[in-house]
Amino acid sequence: MQCRENCGACCIAPSITSLNKPAGERCKHLDQQNRCDIFGTEQRPKACADFAPEEEFCGQSREEALQILTILESSTH
Incomplete structure (x- = not known):
């Protein structure tokens, strides 16, 4: 899988x-795109x-990727 354009969820x-x-804040190295x-x-x-981008982490959209990665982040604490 390739990175999704204009995503940045990771x-x-x-x-x-x-x-x-x-967690939940934009990285300072993430540009406007x-x-x-x-x-x-x-x-x-x-x-x-x-x-590496994978469907199990990135889902089908930017919104889904944010949800999945947020859940994974919270489950590791």
């Missing part, structure tokens, strides 16, 4: 500890680089 729903980003400004650079956290 940069909003989960916490990203290495960036001090709480919901693309990562540090994609492919050394600054990109390993957790982000290891995340």
Whole structure:
């Protein structure tokens, strides 16, 4: 599966500890088109680089991806 255009759910729903980003907040590296400004650079956290889009996490829409990832985030606490 390819990343969905203008989604960014994986940069909003989960916490990203290495960036001090709480769950549910936009990552500071997410641009206005919901693309990562540090994609492919050394600054990109390993957790982000290891995340691959899959239907089970991304669902059928941006809204569904946000719901799924929010549920997964809350279930890991």
